[in-house]
Amino acid sequence: MNLSPLYSELENNTRELEAKFLDKYLPAKPEDTPDIYRLEVSAFCVLLHSSLEHYFENLARKCTEFAVSQWIHNKGKTNCLISFCINFCSKIEFKSEEFPLSVDRYINEQILSSKAKFLKDLEQNNGATQKYLSKILAPIGLEINSEVKLESSLEKIGEFRGDFAHKVEKLKIPPPEDAKKLSSDCLLYCLELSLFATDAIKFDK
DSSP states (O other), rough: OOHHHHHHHHHHHHHHHHHHHHHGGSSOTTTOOOHHHHHHHHHHHHHHHHHHHHHHHHHHHHHHHHHHHHHHHHHHHHHHHHHHHHHOOOOOOOOOTTTTTTTHHHHHHHHHHHHHHHHHHHHOOOOSHHHHHHHGGGGTTTTOOOOOHHHHHHHHHHHHHHHHOOGGOOOHHHOHHHHHHHHHEEEHHHHHHHHHHHTTTEEOO
């Protein structure tokens, strides 16, 4: 499965946001005070967070659907499927008169039922920081040991979005050049995650 279109879409959206909201302030000029760029940098950070959230959710959805499909149709085993089953599938208990029937059927029913619940829960996700990723990516085996700087940038974008929604009076606007650095770090984090996810959904029959 090719996951690169997901990342390409995120990268293109991010570049468009940078061009619309940040590039006019780069390089920085001495006369550019926070009052001048406040609204545009705020819009950039909030919309970037939304794009990141959309990317993570789509990545989780596509990897889960692919891993389950490969098992159902080809008995393909992936790291993603193994993690998914460990975290979401309940113990299967057979009644004595049922055991001669298809074990595969019971396993498939359990996996499909768990997939449906996971995808429904995924719709309730409301963030793009490690707190949220630990609930939508880690359980399906998508984790990366990225640089602290990249994870920190992701957290900062998430914190800004939270403050913008709930603590606007305390909002600290990053300079445009800092916002662009945060953006670059987040893209690099997502690229690494995409490569890791590609390995996680490789399967053996």
